[in-house]
Amino acid sequence: MSTPILKTENLSIGYPQKKGNNKVVQQQLNVELNKGSLTSLLGINGIGKSTLLRSISSNQDILDGKVYVNSKELKSYNKATLATLISIVLTEKIPVSDLTVRELIQIGRTPYLNSYSTLSEEDSAQVDRAILLTEITELADRHINQLSDGQLQRVLIARAIAQDTPIIILDEPSNHLDLHHKVALFKLLQRLAHEENKAILFSSHDMDLAIAFSDDIIVLKKEYNTQNKTNSLISQGVFDNFFEDENLTFNREQKRFILSSQ
Numbered sequence: 260m261s262t263p264i265l266k267t268e269n270l271s272i273g274y275p276q277k278k279g280n281n282k283v284v285q286q287q288l289n290v291e292l293n294k295g296s297l298t299s300l301l302g303i304n305g306i307g308k309s310t311l312l313r314s315i316s317s318n319q320d321i322l323d324g325k326v327y328v329n330s331k332e333l334k335s336y337n338k339a340t341l342a343t344l345i346s347i348v349l350t351e352k353i354p355v356s357d358l359t360v361r362e363l364i365q366i367g368r369t370p371y372l373n374s375y376s377t378l379s380e381e382d383s384a385q386v387d388r389a390i391l392l393t394e395i396t397e398l399a400d401r402h403i404n405q406l407s408d409g410q411l412q413r414v415l416i417a418r419a420i421a422q423d424t425p426i427i428i429l430d431e432p433s434n435h436l437d438l439h440h441k442v443a444l445f446k447l448l449q450r451l452a453h454e455e456n457k458a459i460l461f462s463s464h465d466m467d468l469a470i471a472f473s474d475d476i477i478v479l480k481k482e483y484n485t486q487n488k489t490n491s492l493i494s495q496g497v498f499d500n501f502f503e504d505e506n507l508t509f510n511r512e513q514k515r516f517i518l519s520s521q
């Protein structure tokens with residue numbers, strides 16, 4: 260097994276409080292991302308998924324432990340270098356602007372621009388490719404404030420693809436998407452991981468789809484957190500009592516959650 264491109268060591272994540280004691284959201288996190296692997300991050304509302312994604316991408320301070328990227332501590336990287344290693348799609352609303360879709364995606368190329376900030380042929384080719392892969396050709400000249408939430412979500416994913424980093428981190432990328440576009444997104448993420456050797460981590464509440472498409476899963480629970488190959492987690496029974504609801508059970512053969520009649 261090759262060295263993970265990103266790994267955490269006894270990581271604690273959370274929020275400093277005014278009184279001085281920290282609000283610890285998750286601790287003892289030992290997770291890793293590998294090139295060529297699609298990893299999902301699963302857990303119930305409020306368990307710490309966004310906090311973890313922000314913490315391992317330098318968008319939030321960690322409380323304790325270590326995060327390594329390419330065996331070097333995350334905190335030792337400058338912003339410009341990090342932008343060539345990690346692209347991130349967070350859930351925060353983007354500021355209102357009159358940029359077109361293509362212009363927003365071009366921002367993904369910022370880490371590579373020359374001192375004149377002009378796009379090279381390679382930059383333009385990467386932007387075109389990201390537009391094609393995310394199936395948003397018909398949106399390219401629209402203004403971003405004229406997009407639906409689902410369309411905007413695909414545009415932000417295109418910007419991350421245009422950034423062309425070895426690590427891609429996405430917070431709930433399937434939110435706002437209809438079923439066709441959810442499946443298209445998961446297929447695209449799987450293809451980017453498998454065919455272009457990216458290390459991709461995404462959080463999701465689309466559990467069945469995430470389980471169907473992910474190579475690896477990080478599970479956050481109140482009592483513990485774990486990471487393993489998808490099929491190993493299924494046979495360990497990690498999903499059997501995932502939700503505290505007797506009508507919502509996991510079928511290991513079908514690899515999906517079943518809602519029984521009440």
Ligand SMILES: Nc1ncnc2c1ncn2[C@@H]1O[C@H](COP(=O)(O)OP(=O)(O)OP(=O)(O)O)[C@@H](O)[C@H]1O
Nearest residue numbers: 273274282284302303304305306307308309310311
């Ligand atoms: N700025 C903040 N200050 C203090 N606590 C916060 C802050 N932001 C989030 N939290 C808390 O941290 C915990 C984890 O939140 P987080 O957003 O990481 O969860 P999540 O798993 O992404 O949830 P969801 O699935 O609902 O998006 C929650 O209890 C939340 O209330």
